[in-house]
Amino acid sequence: MTDKIILKKEEGRLNITFNNPDKKNALTSDMYSLASNEINKAESDLSVSVIILSGSGGNFSSGNDLFDFINDPYNPSVINFLESISSSSLPIAAAVNGVAVGIGATMLLHCDFVYSSPDTYFSFPFIDLGLVPEAAASLLLPKLVGHKKASELLMLGKPFYSEEALEMGFISKICPEKDLLDEVNNLANLLTTKPRESLCLTKKLLCTEEESVTDRMAREHQKFRDLLGTKNTQNIINAILNKKKNK
């Protein structure tokens, strides 16, 4: 039996690949459990700075396995998976091609960087299945693209492609399919060069939305001061000042 989730860890990157290519990487309970388990473990693994999601066989994911919807509708693994990616303090990058449908599209709202190939097909077909959006798409999509656009995508179930996705800010960048994984790995390598604590704190701040400006400023300031007092940060700033002096 082939592994439906392929894991690879190297140079600070944890690669998680959905591997159910016959069903365009439809996601089953087992796959959610495996993936969320790895994402949760990475939290305390100092050798990991970035998580990368991708799919094998030319597609990202066609969404939840429909047989699971019929046979095992109340399995908690989906919500556990969504919790693990939405609460991760590590930056998450996605390499998306082929189809990104249902949870294959909504999980991208919880990624910090999404690179996709030009022909990627995105859709949120929940309403046509008699369902509602999940993964906080009903909250995050209007924040990202505005209420009018989100209504089209979620109430009409209208599909869209990479160019429209980029324009509305749903993805970060369009890459030729042959370079897609390389470009995402390069991005991830760049992230691994950043001070890890700064990176994780910044990521967490970016993902917390419900807060007043004053409270947020106070919370940022606390982290800012803590970091400013560390040897690491003092060394970085002193190095910059010395460089300026010697110019």
Add this chain to the structure above:
Amino acid sequence: MTDKIILKKEEGRLNITFNNPDKKNALTSDMYSLASNEINKAESDLSVSVIILSGSGGNFSSGNDLFDFINDPYNPSVINFLESISSSSLPIAAAVNGVAVGIGATMLLHCDFVYSSPDTYFSFPFIDLGLVPEAAASLLLPKLVGHKKASELLMLGKPFYSEEALEMGFISKICPEKDLLDEVNNLANLLTTKPRESLCLTKKLLCTEEESVTDRMAREHQKFRDLLGTKNTQNIINAILNKKKNK
């Protein structure tokens, strides 16, 4: 006396037309009361799936009747009308042409789909009247178009046209004036083909903004599971699976 609000109900659509053409459909207390009454009634009317707002005589609405501002400034009908459109669980589409000024523009923030003709003139002239924005425009407009753009529109009272409105996400689509009502009716017909409960729940989710990601995911998930357990949804999914099997 002509009716200042024209009502038409057919094929799942409730059409509400502002009909005060001599004053470019300026809105009076009576008109607000009539409209909000119908919108509230539609909530429990299972024969209605979509509400359509439009104006007669070539304009959408020139805003609140200024005589009412002088003669009857504290009438609660305005806020009741705004409450009814902002709290409706039915999708609301608007067909907008001519002028959309003051509440004629701010009510569009509570519509899910806004189609407008190319020459439509939009403005929020509250500040030049010595007033402040209403209809939660001070909250919803910055969310939709960003703080800088909202400042221009609300602090300077700068008018704008359909092209700019589309670019900033304030409207959904520009249609030639002669096709405007047809296109909105077509959109509404499409919405009436969607499972009504999914549609209303999705609409409500899209209009609730103050919530954490975790809370929203949990709430979506509850509705998702409830719907997944219904015969209707099971039938839809089984039909898709059978179609796949027989391919």
Add this chain to the structure above:
Amino acid sequence: MTDKIILKKEEGRLNITFNNPDKKNALTSDMYSLASNEINKAESDLSVSVIILSGSGGNFSSGNDLFDFINDPYNPSVINFLESISSSSLPIAAAVNGVAVGIGATMLLHCDFVYSSPDTYFSFPFIDLGLVPEAAASLLLPKLVGHKKASELLMLGKPFYSEEALEMGFISKICPEKDLLDEVNNLANLLTTKPRESLCLTKKLLCTEEESVTDRMAREHQKFRDLLGTKNTQNIINAILNKKKNK
């Protein structure tokens, strides 16, 4: 000793100019204290309707003085300055050229109008200093430009220029450098012609984000009704009605 903050008050405008040109207007504790003091005082000064921020010598600001980060890291003047601009009820306009880095960029999130010259260099280099974003940038930037774009700017520390800044809604307008201050002063003059109470209330509403639609509508409505009852507003509306009658 030259003043590191230059103040000029005329015709309803308070101009605050950062004046530390040898260090591209790097900001020191003294400069923050002076500036926030003036911003706070303007709050109750009815002769001031608009605050204008700018820098001398061809730059806006290169950010916090790095020596201060080393020698005086826990000085409360930064957070006091940020509080004063984020809580001001007066509209704030900025004229930005040269470099706008660190707090020189994040403070712009609290300005209502930002005009910048074409070649202005913006960046949020916090992560590369081993720090986190401040000034509620981790909250306000994702709201303004979306999560994906904010991740690029804050996690990668990627710099950007005026054209990209305008496209993402971070600034209001690009002006040729030679006209920059004139254009901002013209904008400020226009703002001083607006009813001052309407202006300040509108500004405050635009800057309060955490609220339900219903609560916001109620709060706006209260202010709206209060203003509608004033002689000033009644006079404005009567003048418009008389003009219409006499047409």
